[in-house]
Amino acid sequence: MSELSSREAQLSAFDRLLTIMDELRAQCPWDKKQTLESLRHLTIEETFELSDAILENNLNEIKKELGDLLLHIVFYAKIGSEKTAFDIGSVINSLCEKLIRRHPHIYGDTEAKDEETVKQNWEKIKLQEKGNVSVLGGVPRSLPALIKAMRIQEKARGVGFDWEKKHQVWEKVEEEMKEFKEEFNAAEEAAINKEKATGEFGDLLFSLINYARFIDINPEEALERTNLKFIKRFQYLETAAREAGRKIEDMTLAEMDVYWEEAKKISES
Incomplete structure (x- = not known):
């Protein structure tokens, strides 16, 4: 059977992962030591690695990074079960219930003929669930400012303020x-x-x-593409200068600009 397997094979693979997680938590010195707090910064790093793979459209890397993130989810759930707070089953069931609640046009009698109505329903239901006084109460404080601005605007739009x-x-x-x-x-x-x-x-x-x-247009994605483009062109400048026996710090701006224009032509060709 191909790697794109049946539901039965997928469930078997997930069961295998849970078994491995149990074994690592019981036997591996590093895994035994981890806490919710110690994993947090690693999870953030893995999320950014997935983001890089998506921007590069590298499907093989996306698969690997999704695996890393799945490991973290299973790890958090394992720690939660040790604290008798939650386990992977309750995490998944809670997610399923939330998805059903927030899609009343699929699982209820609400009508939603377009994407915008779906988004508005989602935000209204989310507001009711969380009991927030403000529509913007669900925007995480620690989000990077650019992404936070976008989420604030999206949430305001969800209640018609746009x-x-x-x-x-x-x-x-x-x-x-x-x-x-x-x-x-x-x-x-x-x-x-x-x-x-x-x-x-x-x-x-x-x-x-x-x-x-x-x-x-996703402004975060747009800016990151420009960042990557600048890095590529600047590194071309550095390499070309080095091959010419020059130190970039000793060059004038006009001299550096010659290589910069070469880099632009290469990237646009």
Whole structure:
């Protein structure tokens, strides 16, 4: 049978993983020592590794990283069972019940004819479940600021607080850009009020993220692609300079720009 196996084979594989987890927790010195807290930073690292694999569209690496994340989920559940708090079965059943509750258009009598209605229903049900006073109460405080801005905007949209047309969102971007430029003119050399400038720049970024969301661009993914593009071009510059017997720190900006333009041509070809 192929690796894309039957449900029976999938369940057998999951049972095998649970057995291995039990054995490691009982016998391996490292695994025996781990706690919920000690695994936390490792889980974050594994999540970013999965993100890298997705950005690279490397399906084999995605499979490996999903396995690593699954191991962490099983590990947390094992520790939870030792504390008699929860186990992998209660984790899965809780998830199943939540999915059924939050899809009343599938498992109930609610109608949802488009994706937007599904999202709105999800946020309303989630708000009821958590008992949050604020729609934004479910946004994790520790999220990176860019992702947090996007989630805040999505949650506000889920209850109808959003622009109606994309040109309105772009006008807001232009308004924030105009305010920033007038307040902190790049042509002037005078010292700026850093605290005020930080606030205005934050407003500008927030409006750009809002526009990206409105036209279905993930701003985190867009920025990361640019980061990777910059890294690739800069490393080409470093390699080319080294092959020419030059030290990059001794080169002028104009000299470095020659290699930078070469890198751009290569990446665009």
